Amino acid sequence: MSYNLKEELQKEDRLSGGHRMCAGCGSPIAVRTVLRALNPEDHAVVCSATSCLEVSTFMYPYTAWKDSFIHNAFENAGATMSGVETAYKAMKKRGKIDETWKFIAFGGDGGTYDIGFQSLSGAMERGHDMVYVCYDNEAYMNTGIQRSSSTPHFADTTTTPYGVAVPGKLQQKKNLTKIMVATASPMPPRPPLSATSPTFPTRPTRPSTPPARPF
Amino acid sequence: MGIRERLSGNEAVAFAMKQINPDVMGAFPITPSTEIPQYFSTYVDNGEVDTEFIPVESEHSAMSTCIGAQAAGCRAISATSSCGLCYMTEMLYVAASDRLPITLAVSCRALSGPININNDHSDAMGVRDAGWLMLFAETNQEAYDNYLQAMRIGEAVGLPIMVCQDGFITSHAIENIELVEDEKVKAFVGEYKPQHYLLNKDEPMAVGAYATPVYYMEAKRQQAQAMMDAKDVIKKVGAEFGKLTGRSYDLIEKYEMDDAEEALVIIGSSAGTAKETVNQLRAQGKKVGLVKVRSFRPFPAEEIVEALKNVKAFAVMDKDDSFNGHCGPMFAEVTAALYAQGVSAPKGISYIYGLGGRDVRVESIQQVFGELADIAATGKTGETYRYLDVRE
Numbered sequence: 001m002s003y004n005l006k007e008e009l010q011k012e013d014r015l016s017g018g019h020r021m022c023a024g025c026g027s028p029i030a031v032r033t034v035l036r037a038l039n040p041e042d043h044a045v046v047c048s049a050t051s052c053l054e055v056s057t058f059m060y061p062y063t064a065w066k067d068s069f070i071h072n073a074f075e076n077a078g079a080t081m082s083g084v085e086t087a088y089k090a091m092k093k094r095g096k097i098d099e100t101w102k103f104i105a106f107g108g109d110g111g112t113y114d115i116g117f118q119s120l121s122g123a124m125e126r127g128h129d130m131v132y133v134c135y136d137n138e139a140y141m142n143t144g145i146q147r148s149s150s151t152p153h154f155a156d157t158t159t160t161p162y163g164v165a166v167p168g169k170l171q172q173k174k175n176l177t178k179i180m181v182a183t184a185s186p187m188p189p190r191p192p193l194s195a196t197s198p199t200f201p202t203r204p205t206r207p208s209t210p211p212a213r214p215f
Numbered sequence: 216m217g218i219r220e221r222l223s224g225n226e227a228v229a230f231a232m233k234q235i236n237p238d239v240m241g242a243f244p245i246t247p248s249t250e251i252p253q254y255f256s257t258y259v260d261n262g263e264v265d266t267e268f269i270p271v272e273s274e275h276s277a278m279s280t281c282i283g284a285q286a287a288g289c290r291a292i293s294a295t296s297s298c299g300l301c302y303m304t305e306m307l308y309v310a311a312s313d314r315l316p317i318t319l320a321v322s323c324r325a326l327s328g329p330i331n332i333n334n335d336h337s338d339a340m341g342v343r344d345a346g347w348l349m350l351f352a353e354t355n356q357e358a359y360d361n362y363l364q365a366m367r368i369g370e371a372v373g374l375p376i377m378v379c380q381d382g383f384i385t386s387h388a389i390e391n392i393e394l395v396e397d398e399k400v401k402a403f404v405g406e407y408k409p410q411h412y413l414l415n416k417d418e419p420m421a422v423g424a425y426a427t428p429v430y431y432m433e434a435k436r437q438q439a440q441a442m443m444d445a446k447d448v449i450k451k452v453g454a455e456f457g458k459l460t461g462r463s464y465d466l467i468e469k470y471e472m473d474d475a476e477e478a479l480v481i482i483g484s485s486a487g488t489a490k491e492t493v494n495q496l497r498a499q500g501k502k503v504g505l506v507k508v509r510s511f512r513p514f515p516a517e518e519i520v521e522a523l524k525n526v527k528a529f530a531v532m533d534k535d536d537s538f539n540g541h542c543g544p545m546f547a548e549v550t551a552a553l554y555a556q557g558v559s560a561p562k563g564i565s566y567i568y569g570l571g572g573r574d575v576r577v578e579s580i581q582q583v584f585g586e587l588a589d590i591a592a593t594g595k596t597g598e599t600y601r602y603l604d605v606r607e
Contacts, residue, residue, distance in 0.1 A: 045287070045413050060424035060434075068413040070286055071423035072279055074307060079276035082269060082290065083283025088414060090238040090267040090289055099416050119279065122272030179392060 008036045014044070019064035020053050020056040027135055034104065034133055035067075043067070044102045045083045049111030052073035052142045053135070076117040077105040078123035078132065085128045103130040109150035109192070111138045113176050124183045135177065136192035148175040150192070217393035217460060223288050224352070224385035227359035227392055228294070228320045228378065229254035233264055234400040236317075238407075241269040241280030243299060246332045246381035248322035257489035274299035278317075278352065285315040286422045289365065290413030292317065296382055298325035304345065307375070311346025311438060313422055315439070316369030319347070320362065321379040322386040325485070325571040333572020334382040337535040339511075340544050346438050348376040348445055349512040353486045355380075355390040360462055361509075363395065364452045366404055369577065371448045372441040381484040383572070387553040390542050395460055403459055440487035442513045449510050452484035466515035468507040469522050471497060475504030477587035478523060480549055480572035481532040482508045485568070485575045489532075492580035503584050516552035523553065527591035528562045530583050532603075534569045542602050564594045 011134040021028050031053065038044055044067040048054040054071045057064040072080040083101050091097045107116050112134040116175060139157050140146040146159040152173050156162040161171035180189040222230065224386055229251045232240070242252035254517075259268045270276045274295050279293040294302065294579050300321060323333040323339050338347060348369060352358035357379040369376035380386055395403070398437040410419050449466055457463025468486075471493050473480060481489050496503045506522045508515065523529055532551075533543025542550075546565035553559065566583060569575045583603065590596055 035455075038387045043414075043416050055425040058421055058424050060430045063424075065421055065422040066419065068419040069416075069421040070283060070413060071425075072282055073305060076276060076279035076306070079241075079271065079279035082271070082276070083280030084413060085283075086239050086267045086269050086280065087284040087287030087289040087291075090265075090284075090346040091287075091414060093265060093267075094238070096288075097414055097416070101414060118272060119276050122276055122384045125272070126269070150309075167354065197561075 011036050011040060014038065014066045015057065016064045016066060016200060018062075020059060021052065025052075028057075030133075030135055031106065032033065034131075038102055042100055042102050044104060045070065045084050046076050047103070047105040047106075047212055049116055051106075051108045051135075053106060053108075053152075055142075073176075075121045076113050077107045077111060077116055078120035079155055081130045081132075082123045082126065082128045083104040085130055088121035090198070092144040103128075104121060105132045107132070107134055108137040108141070109134060109148045110142075112136070112192070113174055114148050122146045124180060134192035138173070150176070217395055221389050222355060222359075222392050223250070223359045223382045223387050224355040225387065226254055227324060227355050228362050228380070229258070229360040231359050231400075232292060233258045233385070233394070234397050235290075235363075235404050237263045237266055237292050239267045239278045239280070239284035240292045240293065241270065241271050241291065241292045242269050243274045243277045243295070245274065245296045245299040247324055247386045248294045248296040248299070248320065250386070251320055251322070259294050266587065269524070274302040275306060275436070278303035278310065282306060282310050282313060282315060283318045284549070285310075285317050286313060286413050288409050288414045289314075290318075290407045291530065294320040294322070294605050296322045297326055297332075297338045300342060301326065304342055307342055307345040309423070310375045312434060314373040314438075314441070315375055315410035316366065316373060317360070317375040318365045318369060319375065319377045321377050324382040324383040331571040332382075333386050334484075335534045335570045335572070337570075339377065339379050340533075340535045343512060346373075346374065346442070347512060348374050348442070348510070350376070350378050350379070351482045351508065352380040352385060353484055353507060355388070356462070357509075358385055359392060359394070360456065360460070360464065363400060363403065364456050364464065367452045368445060368448050370407060371452075372445045374441050374445065376439070376606075379483070384484040393460070399459060403456070403568035406567070429444065444466055446510075446515065446518055447512045452548050459521050464509060465518075466510040466513075467522065468509060468516050470507065470546050471503070472522050473504075474502055474505060476502040476527045477584055477591055478503065478526045478529045479521065479532055479580070480503040480508065480529060480545065481505055482511065482545065484532065485532065485534065488575055488577060489580045492577045493579065496581070496584055501584070501588070502546060513547075514548050515553070516548070516555070517573065518551055520556045520558055521554050523561055524558045526561045528564075529586040530564045530570055530587055531567045532566050532583070536567045536570070541565075562590050562594070564590070564596060564599045564601060566601050566603050573604060575604070
């Protein structure tokens, strides 16, 4: 099935304008692109790990999410959505609802590769019916460009600064996609959604790992 | 007339869960609460309940799934102990601030280290400021009865509720117990009908907002109000439960307090040992009594002051320590309540006891009453921060 951007853009946005993400940020564009994959008639619950995306789209008393939305914490988007999806099963079984709902979770690379890794692993191993999207900008951007296990080799971050003695991050980027493939998920995962940050300079002494293929 | 049975405290709580048949349980095993999800998953796999059971990979995820499920519009439950409760602490605060009436069974156990699996109240007391309602049981019967009342209380005020019992002492010991018939339980607990929830197709909802200083404090003030309102709800639900079963419940239980000159304030299973001690000392003509705290959150400040205002001396028994260098957590709250209400005559001491399962005997409680008698007679309190039955 080919992807026709022109057609897709005709669909109504499910993330409204007026949120507080920075002008030019790729994240809301990525979110809207993902949400366009929903059938217009489907109901959805969206979950976001604590991140720029979360604090900028749901600042009380405003929300930019037209669908039901839940934020819980930094490290548990997988488990939180496990609970919501299981509630759906329970309510459907008991005849409390009959419509179709879809479940989409968003986490950054910090909330997915690192602190939220266990929660994600548990959710995928148990096989909850959700789409989990990792918005991988290869460092902890919300707190100010600290290294994550997704940060590429030799990258200059605020916790792996390029110095005289240490040339940036010494480790390679973790291969999350391979791990997810090995986690008995019924659907093959796709590579994380990548975004290159304009504030993410690299001064490697040697070439770093090639950037992941853009979505 | 109820059903006569003999059950461990864990099985009694699991049985209450079965009778209620909630929508979702997310749980992770930890001694001594492990049996609760074990019993419950047996009910699930044998089709005795149609609850969805999520065998999560940690306690943190257990509470995270409960938050997701309850926000979605379901009754969500879990069970834990000790380090498991610590591990879900972050999510306990979120559950309370999201105003989700999740029900959590806690079989109380000491915290590491040294690692220890036996009972004290360090786990529950460690999360006492998380914004949860907290009921404590003296016996298996009370653990069961408290569980049946928990959802009514939590859902009325929109706060999550912990139903605590003492690990091994009641969780594993088998006692005679009177169960309530299934249909009466279902009628008493009722259906969960949330006003707003995620899976409402007619009204999308957002849960877990970012709140700036302009709104954060109002959210906390509303939580505080719900906690204050809960006092009345706990009393009413306890009285209604009494009409159903003949077993009424209040915020505190006063035992031989009418003319008491020396008193204990105590929580959990050790109240049983203390009552036996009171009986023995009363038989010797001594005017002793005790106040058992059933609801620790909300804290029954006025009721405790009313009970203690005429005693000469009292000891607050804490089965955990604040490590603040001067007293246990319940002593701090009891004395704050007295001071705030201008009651300064009774002399009070703080006793730390039973840590990590250290046995609490009638002789232990006799020793405390003996010291209280000295304080009452001399008016001299001496050291107020004391450890019971410990090698120094």
